[in-house]
Amino acid sequence: MNFTELGLAEPLLRAVRDQGYDIPTPIQAQAIPAVLKGGDLMAGAQTGTGKTAGFTLPMLHRLAAQGPKRDARGRVAIRALILTPTRELAAQVEESVRTYGKYLPLTSMVMFGGVGMQPQVDRLRKGVDILVATPGRLLDHHQQGTLDLKHVEIFVLDEADRMLDMGFIHDIKKVLAILPVQKQSLLFSATFSDDIKALADRLLNQPALIEVARRNATADTIAQKVHPVGRERKKELLAHLIKGGDWHQVLVFTRMKHGANRLTEYLNDHGISAMAIHGNKSQGARTKALADFKSGDLQVLVATDIAARGIDIDQLPHVVNFELPNVPEDYVHRIGRTGRAGATGEAVSLVCVDEDIFLRDIEKLIRRSIPRETVPGFEPPAGEKAEPIVLGRMTIGVGGTRRGGGGGGGGGGRPHSGSGAGRPGSGSRPASAGGRPGGGGGGGGRPGGPARPGGSGRR
Numbered sequence: 001m002n003f004t005e006l007g008l009a010e011p012l013l014r015a016v017r018d019q020g021y022d023i024p025t026p027i028q029a030q031a032i033p034a035v036l037k038g039g040d041l042m043a044g045a046q047t048g049t050g051k052t053a054g055f056t057l058p059m060l061h062r063l064a065a066q067g068p069k070r071d072a073r074g075r076v077a078i079r080a081l082i083l084t085p086t087r088e089l090a091a092q093v094e095e096s097v098r099t100y101g102k103y104l105p106l107t108s109m110v111m112f113g114g115v116g117m118q119p120q121v122d123r124l125r126k127g128v129d130i131l132v133a134t135p136g137r138l139l140d141h142h143q144q145g146t147l148d149l150k151h152v153e154i155f156v157l158d159e160a161d162r163m164l165d166m167g168f169i170h171d172i173k174k175v176l177a178i179l180p181v182q183k184q185s186l187l188f189s190a191t192f193s194d195d196i197k198a199l200a201d202r203l204l205n206q207p208a209l210i211e212v213a214r215r216n217a218t219a220d221t222i223a224q225k226v227h228p229v230g231r232e233r234k235k236e237l238l239a240h241l242i243k244g245g246d247w248h249q250v251l252v253f254t255r256m257k258h259g260a261n262r263l264t265e266y267l268n269d270h271g272i273s274a275m276a277i278h279g280n281k282s283q284g285a286r287t288k289a290l291a292d293f294k295s296g297d298l299q300v301l302v303a304t305d306i307a308a309r310g311i312d313i314d315q316l317p318h319v320v321n322f323e324l325p326n327v328p329e330d331y332v333h334r335i336g337r338t339g340r341a342g343a344t345g346e347a348v349s350l351v352c353v354d355e356d357i358f359l360r361d362i363e364k365l366i367r368r369s370i371p372r373e374t375v376p377g378f379e380p381p382a383g384e385k386a387e388p389i390v391l392g393r394m395t396i397g398v399g400g401t402r403r404g405g406g407g408g409g410g411g412g413g414r415p416h417s418g419s420g421a422g423r424p425g426s427g428s429r430p431a432s433a434g435g436r437p438g439g440g441g442g443g444g445g446r447p448g449g450p451a452r453p454g455g456s457g458r459r
């Protein structure tokens with residue numbers, strides 16, 4: 001099937017062609033005709049499946065077919081509302097709306113908290129067809145009377161499960177209460193818990209049901225595996241796996257630079273060509289390492305998360321987490337380097353008892369359990385006890401998080417939450433854009449975060 005068979009208007013097909021898309025993804029092939037028909041939709045799809053175009057394209061088609069509507073003051077009225085859990089997603093979705101709608105006379109705006117209200121008020125005053133918003137700020141505008149949602153015809157709840165996880169259920173209910181009863185509603189969610197089903201029952205009217213296989217960084221094309229191993233035997237196990245499996249182009253992740261260096265030395269000493277790539281290396285050394293790795297002359301590249309972020313390599317056959325990252329999202333980024341675009345790949349993690357807490361966090365994030373496979377001869381020693389992991393001046397793991405130099409940071413916290421490192425998705429996100437509960441800095445533990453994320457950011 002190609003895009004022309006889906007019944008989309010020519011300006012949309014042109015925009016799709018400009019993007020270089022040839023064939024619709026499975027969610028698009030199913031969602032686009034369903035949404036064009038005008039009915040409600042409940043779709044199981046997550047980021048990476050092409051879901052955004054799946055709802056944006058038919059939404060734009062329908063809005064363009066009808067022409068603008070005017071509110072009581074004669075302004076272009078909001079006819080489509082897309083609600084997202086985070087400001088990042090809101091911004092991305094609105095960008096997609098503009099990208100796909102660039103040949104149509106439709107206007108859009110993005111609205112989230114953590115930034116001034118006034119520019120948003122000014123923009124609303126000019127009139128807009130499509131609004132992409134996070135719930136908190138949307139409700140702020142509604143309360144202040146700066147937003148009119150009476151003309152909404154299409155309502156999209158994107159990443160509904162994440163919204164519930166983030167504690168937005170009350171806000172969602174409030175938004176539903178101010179929307180017109182008569183509308184087309186589309187709900188997208190990666191998972192279908194009872195809470196999501198209850199929300200769907202409330203929102204959707206005889207919806208079409210679509211579910212596509214997960215296809216993000218933890219796609220099924222990536223075989224994920226955990227090899228439990230003793231703390232002191234990871235290097236040996238890695239060398240054993242590389243040699244035994246005749247692995248080439250292996251990207252290995254360590255948490256810290258010195259760990260990358262030590263591991264590289266060990267591998268070279270054991271007949272495996274390896275180079276470390278991290279911030280302390282000169283640009284020349286990094287470029288050479290990367291070129292050798294890509295050409296196949298270098299068997300193993302050892303990288304830290306930060307170093308890896310800047311390098312253009314993916315579709316690798318083997319990614320190894322020599323150490324699990326303490327930030328679960330980094331796991332998804334790491335293993336996303338393999339198995340892209342339908343290619344098969346393998347992501348193995350060498351996990352010692354100290355890292356069980358990281359593994360739990362990762363499995364929670366990716367919503368699946370990673371199969372454990374002990375390698376014969378490398379069984380973890382019976383009775384090995386977890387020890388704290390030292391990360392620079394911070395110690396995490398058993399006994400909670402401790403900062404070097406005098407006990408700040410607060411006990412029991414999620415390691416990265418209080419680090420203030422400005423990571424996307426942690427404390428750096430403005431509260432009203434839907435920061436993760438407990439992500440607010442200062443060492444607040446994961447349990448007991450604010451009941452309503454973003455509450456503190458609202459006035």
Ligand code: AMP
Binds near residue numbers: 047049051
């Ligand atoms: P999404 O799941 O909506 O976040 O989209 C994931 C990525 O897939 C985005 O970078 C899109 O630009 C891209 N994408 C969406 N639809 C297609 C398509 N039909 N063909 C190729 N890439 C696509």
